Amino acid sequence: MLEEILPEAVIDVPDIGPYQRFNRPPLVVRVNAYGQPITIITAHLKSKRAFFLRDKNGSLLEDMDDPNIRVRAKLRSLCMRAAEAASIRMSIIERLQHTHEPLILLGDMNDVTGSVTTQLMAETGEVNYDKSMRDIALFDAARIQSRYSWMRDVAYTHIYQGMPEVIDQLFVSEEFLPDSKFSLGQVERVDYFNDHLKWDYADRVIDHGIIRAKIKLNS
Template sequence: MHEIPPNYATLFVATCNALNLARPQRLFYANQEPYDPREYQRKIDWLGERIRMLNADVLAVQEVWDDTALKDAIAASGLRYDSVAVPGAESTPPAQGAQGTPRVGIVTRLKVEELRSFVDFPQGLSVDVPELGRHVRFERPPLLARLRMKHGQSVNVLTVHLKSKRPKFLIDAAGQPLENRDDHKIAARASLRSLLMRAAEAAALRCIVIDLLDDSRVPLVVMGDFNDHPHSVTTQLVAATSDAFYDKAARDVALFNAYEMQGESALKKDVAYSHIHQGHPEVLDQIFVSEEFAVGSRRAIGDVRRVDYFNDHLHEGRDRTRTDHGLVRALLRVRMDAQQG
């Protein structure tokens, strides 16, 4: 007699860097023109089409200046989501949206049990950045959503957007440069500032991941714009995947690249990239999962069936009404008889 396979619930998760999603006529960066109404509508329509295509149960969004703009994009998708949250980017008057830097958000049709933004680094993880002083908090606070699936399973989802590799040149209060950006040595020092900031954010994020996973059976999905490739030092500082290969006990607090964990039947295309920098494709936007989705783990309650990259638009020319990042979606499965959390 063949064993009856367990009953699975499916969970589509996706991540999207929306590239400066802001209201029309709203100045978000001093050196960039606001969107005019027609340009804004093109951006909303384009994003709405992509959101409809993804049809994710949980969508992590980065670079949101105004939550009302994200809600417009959701409305344009024609899909229904019960929760759209972008802490720090609330823009319904009198609120004025994010200031200084965009925020990350979460869009979901699952029940939201908790939302929490992490602003400050855990104690002991601040660093001195040359000429900038102590770096003690996230530029774009990670957003944790504790969600519950229809059959009762809890899932933690953490949306992240780490500091970019773009050199951190010194500017004055009005945004005017204080350094000669054509000087190669100054540019190297500016890149060092960015690296130190991203590394500190990665270490702080690692501590958050450990706190969420240590001695917990609630599965965790971490996704967003890591601003570096999956095997980079900063990304692995967050995930610590390699530790799990040498120490099985380390699996409890490790993260696994969903693309590398997808089932044998998945079609792994050679187009797994989410950004093009100076003509070179790279993966910056990633989805990581905890060992509850790792086949073979004694704590597994599901698996990763498929990961898809939607990146054709990256070859259509740069246009800020679209995005300069690909969208990434993963299909996860959870056993319905394995309710934890």
Template sequence: MRQTDPSQPLATLMVATCNLLNLASAGRSFYPNQDPYHPAEFERKIDWLGERFRALNADILAVQEVWDEAAFKGALSRSGLHYGFAAVPGAENNATQNGAQGTPRVGLATRLQVEALQSFAEFPAGLHVEVPGLGVHRRFERPPLLATLRMKHGQQVNVLTAHLKSKRPKFLQDALGNPLEDRDDRKIAAQASLRSLIMRGVEATALRCIVVDLLQHTATPLVVMGDFNDTPHSVTTQLICATTEVAYDRSARDVALFNADDLQGEAALKKDVAYSHIHQGTPDVLDQILVSEEFLPHGRNSVGDVRRVDYFNDHLHEGRDRTRSDHGFVRALLRLKMPTPQPSAAAPGTATPGS
């Protein structure tokens, strides 16, 4: 399908990924070393998020770092937009659960019809790695969330939200969070960084296994969004995507993922502003939107394309403030083919043109 083919009607789908930086309800503890949000601070945070959600105006919002589902829904309500579905599995607030415990969760809000929702806590069978000092790593720290959605014209779309292990050194500590290692020792710090790399690597491998299961021998488009805590060309991101395999094995496209930023049709809009995080003054893209071959504009199995990708990152230059986010938000405008209208049958006895 050509991006400018006027003969094919197209439906648009706006998707966005947002790391919300420890979105928790007022007064509730989340990390032991961080103070809870006081009420006024919490109100500023959900007001700010509501404004950003309104600016994004996405049909699908994939979010990370949510401690309380109720706080996320509160931010959505401040946007003035209507989302028929919003959920953060593992961070529910009800009579039996008081939000996420230990680590924040990923979630989703959408205007589309939700047909299925699934969290992946455990790695696929047989996949586990020994992490020095920590033991066997078998589970995602923040379980990816898979949503099967259906657009108004009937097209089904799978959306996978992920938040992989950060590069922050993983120092050993006891059950109460007290350090068991000398964090000022540079050799120990290197070992702690290695632990994080191993954990992120095996999480990327596990996510890759989920992607393969979703794509192999199917025609359902897949969008993978989230905070990968690594850049598009890093080993871990490429492990998830396997894009390079396509160069020498065309059949690999069936299970490959492609960075939406590389596929966008409006090339004139691509500027040197594509970053979503600034670490020690260096801008990087950690928050990414990946799509399956169904969004390749000239692909054999194409059902759509990527029209545009936008980075909402001006707030990263406004100073560190936990009522905002330390990540930029990334939005992609996708287009999908709509069914071609069929000509209505002529009534009996009615002459057709040219008869």
């Protein structure tokens, strides 16, 4: 479990100070799949919801209706999410660099796949400029699946202010790219279970969809 934000990723949150501990500590497990070790990291980053200051009893210290204060409160949330993403990224690099053991990152990233904080963890785009980055980059399972890739364009896992979006994601390391010389398997398909998000809010058991990936290891 990752409880402490790595020192290199600690930043000062406005009006709060250094953000040094995960709000929801990521779980890190190393499993053995048919003789192949795989590291799995689950993440649930700080939400985009504005973080207003409160006293020790939980009472608000700020005017939630003041638009300028709302901006500052959302900035706090962004800083927290960025620090968590950066710390997770550094942990991923430590586990991937100069190794050929696969890694899977999954969970509620609380932002879309192409967002700054999500890409801070994955750094997928850097591969376009430097192929050696494949060693430590992560790849969106929905984008590299070998079947039903069209599903990525109709998928969503959350509805925010009436708009569907994918904020629950699953990323894999280079070892699950079929065209990699270090390939140990591939993502065959990714499924999204989200029909319950169409129900009335009060009837929902959970307000997020579920993402599932089928990964086939090479024989």
